[in-house]
Amino acid sequence: MPRALEVWLPLPVPAFTFLAPHGRSEAPPGARVVVPWQGGVRIGVVAEVVEVGVAAALELREAVACIDASPWLLAPARRMIKAQAARTAAPVGLALATMLTVGLDVPLDHSVRLVDGVDAEGLGAGADALSGGDWHDAEAFRPEALSTWREHGLVEERVRVRPARERMLCALRAADAELGGRAREAQRRALAWLEEHGPMPSAAELARAADVGPGAARALVHKGYAGYRDVITPLPAPPWVAATHAAVGELASPAASDARRSLVHGGHRAERLRALAREVAAVVQARHQALVVVPEAASVDVVAGALAAFVPTLVFRAEHAPEQRGALWAEVARGTPAALVGTYPVLAAPLARLGQVHVWDAASPSYKIVSGTRSVARRDADVLAEAAHVPLIGYDVLATAELRDQRLDRVEALPYPAPRLVTSDLRESSTWPLGGELIRVLAQVAQRGRQAVVVVPRRGFASGLACRACGTPVMCPHCDLPLRWHAQRGRLRCHQCGHARPAPAGCAHCGGEPLAPLPGAGTEWVAREVERVVAPLPVWTVDADHRTDLTALFDGDPGVVVGTTAVLRLAPPPVLSLLAFTLGDALYGHEDFRAEEQALRTMLLAAELAGERRPLLLVQTFQSDHTVWRTLGARDVDAAVAAFSDATRARRARFGYPPATQWARVQVSHRDRGRADAAASAIAQTLRTAGVPDDALLGPVVAAVARVRDRYAVHVFLRASDDLTLAQWIERIDRRPGDGVQVRIDVDPYDVDAHLT
């Protein structure tokens, strides 16, 4: 039986089959291969080697060449990607593109030569250069011609990753009699330096390094002793990190848990970091590698900085250049005992001696990947650990229903430091957006020269501008949303599609009446009000629109930070005495079955912003008896949180929400509202006919914001007892019904009402 390669390409396509490259019987699973694709070539990954029939083999095309001798994507990561594709009902190539972000778009050196005994004559125009049997740069030939020669088995091809090159000043010729004499001493010194230390980026830098005048270096170039050449850039050093001062404190003796799946929850962030460090230190001491996945880029520094105090620590960062990621991949593939910290793409790293997988802030909604397969990376980490037969340990401030549902073998519950919570009832307040109590405590902060953080539910000045007379808000022309008012820039902006315009002089609806800000206060508005209260203390703003220098804050200077929930990811300010929320209700106000649980989690994380201090936590709310505030304000917080958690779990099970069931959201959209509706109904009907029970199908229901970017969205929800059943149902959906209808599917949706892009 002929053997062939199943190849995954980083494209939304299924696996494709190719014969092994000419003259090779096969390529190792996990290795990168170059394959013919749409007239050109592309890099893919060998998923497996399969047997094919003789007849089938005749139909297949040959892979061009194999790049790696050893796997670029290890077996556990391949299992993870395959499982992700199955779970999200997506083509496997999309899962590959989502998870493997390193090494698939590298520049290649591609060469060809004639197969022994083939005559260049018969190859047609452009082939004369091929004669002689030497290797030639493939770029010299037309892709179509190359493709034909390949199909007829006339050429052999070789592909290597092209090393990065730079133009550098190199020594070209040894010093000779011409360079003699006292006057040329500086030139001789510069040349000797260059010969000893290697190429330099410029003559000026050579002069500085060799401690000669710039003229001497230039003279070397002029006379031909030195010149600019393309030099192969050495691979950058792997991204090792140094320990930060955000100390975790003393580490009790390192100890690795042997439970398959554990959860460490509650306590304070520093305690959870210590628990993580204990495990990681033990694993690295045993000469293994620990993989630590974190939900967002900001946590990489916090976690890696803490671990680096105990073990060699590598990081994966989104901003790293491709070469640096390559260096990281190479380092971990060597099996170097270390911790590797990063966001979800680290899950594909080829850790040769993986000993444990850690999921930091495991309940963070940021694990939901917003593009590609839209997988939840926490679940991918779980599959990876299982496939690699290593323990999985999750850490979070709150044991959410989903975290508790993962067949845990070990749970470590740390006691919460009791927050000093005060709720301030907005129904009894006459001022806005700062109520009387908040104004009072802010004034105290100013008086005592302390620090405060004020969290606001949106950025900008106000949620919109509306007519004073008729109340009509200025809407986005492309979305069913009011344009947000950014007073500092004097512009209205759509937070959904980015449309921006200056504020109109008057109301377009009732004819020129003046406009006023809507009451939904944003960071700009709140910052202005806070300034009035705390002047002359500085007020810093932190949100997506403001990149404020916070050095003074971290130096301990008095002042107030006003920001969106992004401030909760800051390091603890040193003398924080107040943490306030201008509208606590915003945390659970949106339509989402996870909203309440996430609101409580956000508040528990907020309490940790204080470091080891216990600042006042003041929440302005219209519902001071809401379960989130009652839980946080309870005398016994641990018991209250446990009770909240049990109730949440029971309620989710009773009403058929995750994790009791698996959900998928089918988003149908069209520029025309009626057609979006009709297409969604057709999908619901198809599913019913296919035998999906009525109670497993919800909708169609129009999205909360009906139109975004000129498209109307309608949702159909599916729920099943397990992933597999859900995926089988999804397979029945026609994803390309035509007529301008878009169908997008989100398995395990997190923001139930968001428009998918």
Add this chain to the structure above:
DNA sequence: AGCACGCCGACT
């Protein structure tokens, strides 16, 4: 995803 093709609306 990228690319080629084909269809209708707004312009030199």
Add this chain to the structure above:
DNA sequence: GTCGGCGTGCTC
């Protein structure tokens, strides 16, 4: 008339 937007189909 044809330019170019978007929608559709295909890739071993």
